[in-house]
Amino acid sequence: MRIRRLLGFIAGGALLAANAAGQDAAAPSPRKAARLEQEYTLARTPATYFVFDFEAGKVFLKARGLVLKEWPVFQVKTWGRRGGVMTCPLLKKTAYNAPQRKDVTPGKAEDETDTKAKPKNDDLDILELVKMPVHFTLELPGDIRMNVRLRKSGFARILDGAGRLFSRGIGRSVKTIVRGIGKRPFTDIEIVFLEENAAKNIYWSFFEGQKCILYWPE
């Protein structure tokens, strides 16, 4: 009898402990729940959208929750205000020497009927992935700017670092102080990729007006 009672207490205690542990494990993060809710709002439409997951270190292009493409991020640095989880449209993308659309001249369209063999990579005057920039800026609402760049190596990296020391170190610091006095915070996000293809793909795929989710780690 005593043994049965003892076993009963042990079993009951184990059940309570398991229940408590289960509850802790299931306890959702408000931030993760907010991300899911915001993504569901975007996924309900037929449009594609981006997810900049700074916690996982990845950028996703998605539609209906389906991952169409993903790119690993080498490094993310955020300066200034950050919002946990936020959904916003791309307002503008800018790049030095950005490729432009071509105006077709009537009567002078590319001669596709020419069956003469040409080298595969002959330089057609068309918008293509290979011509997309690898350094560019994405402007989002709320004074958020995402600067996308490639990780440089060797001497180029030293030069780049020196240049950025001035622009990011002094230039941005002065801007921060002026904005701080004016109570107008801003956000600068620097996203660094290792591969050219990742940056070019994002420039190609992310068009003005398209929505994205920014997700910062806790």
Added chain:
Amino acid sequence: MSAEIRKILLIAAAGLVLAAGLIVLAANMIARSWARSEERAEALPPVEAKTMAAKTRQLESRMKSLLPRGTYLMIDTAENRLRVIRDGKELLAAIVSCGSGDILQDPSGERKWIFDTPRGEFTVSSKLVNPTWIKPDWAFYEEGEDLPKNFSERIDNDTLGDYALGIGSGYFIHGTLYTRMLGRNVTHGCVRVGDEDLKKVYQTVPMGAKVYIY
């Protein structure tokens, strides 16, 4: 340079470095205060935590229900690749041609066409064998020609190839005479596929299948 001038320059340089350091320090403090003001994560009381867990599970279930089922197409306009997926497995990968992004204006300047392949989720709404292309106005303007007076002059039975799958708004996945251009962004918005691959796409992808273009 005299010792006096060297001393003044050194002091000035030190002053500049100090000033720069103070500016950077002050800016850092301001930036961190902005970051901290957004980051207050508070633990939820038990009842709210339970409700949130249930809501999260519901959202996860709803997200899952949005995913495509069965056979669907994925068209990558950056890489000019088309893939047919069924139940998570790739059945076919093909090199295609997507929109050039060029702009054409009609002679009066009133109408403008941008030759992009549209992006997003679409549905296969028609499947055609030996499709006929009814040439739209831009096809004539592009060649510097006047619009035809007879409708029969718009009919072209050769350009679209053996099959076509319509995805709405006049956009098709169809064949091409210009196979050497596959892999390049040269079309007027439609997706051009080589003959062999197009036949497989036509045979594999049913009406109503989802098409994801990005």
